[in-house]
Amino acid sequence: EKHKAEFVSDRVTKFVKKLVDRQIQKKIVEISRVYKSIPLQKVSVLLGSNFTNDLAATEQYLLRLAQQSIIHITINHKDGSVVFNSNTKPFDSAQDTLRLNTLIDHSIVLASQLSDLKSISSSTASSSSSSSFSSAPSFTRSHYGSTPMELL
Numbered sequence: 001e002k003h004k005a006e007f008v009s010d011r012v013t014k015f016v017k018k019l020v021d022r023q024i025q026k027k028i029v030e031i032s033r034v035y036k037s038i039p040l041q042k043v044s045v046l047l048g049s050n051f052t053n054d055l056a057a058t059e060q061y062l063l064r065l066a067q068q069s070i071i072h073i074t075i076n077h078k079d080g081s082v083v084f085n086s087n088t089k090p091f092d093s094a095q096d097t098l099r100l101n102t103l104i105d106h107s108i109v110l111a112s113q114l115s116d117l118k119s120i121s122s123s124t125a126s127s128s129s130s131s132s133f134s135s136a137p138s139f140t141r142s143h144y145g146s147t148p149m150e151l152l
Helices: 004-034 040-047 055-067 093-130
Strands: 037-039 073-076 081-084
Touching: 004 040, 004 055, 037 040, 040 055, 040 081, 055 073
Parallel strands: none
Antiparallel strands: 037 081, 073 081
């Protein structure tokens, strides 16, 4: 009970900080929809009191959002401008990671199948030189678990 008020206050403070951060992110996304290129100073002013006349803080915030793939930007230090690159697709980490993992798993299966085919073809080649009759190996779904087309 003694620290309950402090705990509640701390949670509220964290919530308010997150809310303010989301509002700033929304402003930046809205700016990126209106401007293709904008001076960093103007972005700083549009974001409000936390960033006005603090170009370094504005730039750091924009870079953090770019690292999180919320926005895609290029900062031109020569002329002090921010260029919003709208032609790149944002990275959806959960969905894209799942897709990449699936592709990696399929690549491993295909590599294993290729290795099996190489060993079978080399054993077939060596046995065909010693005998006059050679039957081609049959590859079925049950042998490999799935066909290459089903993996893609």
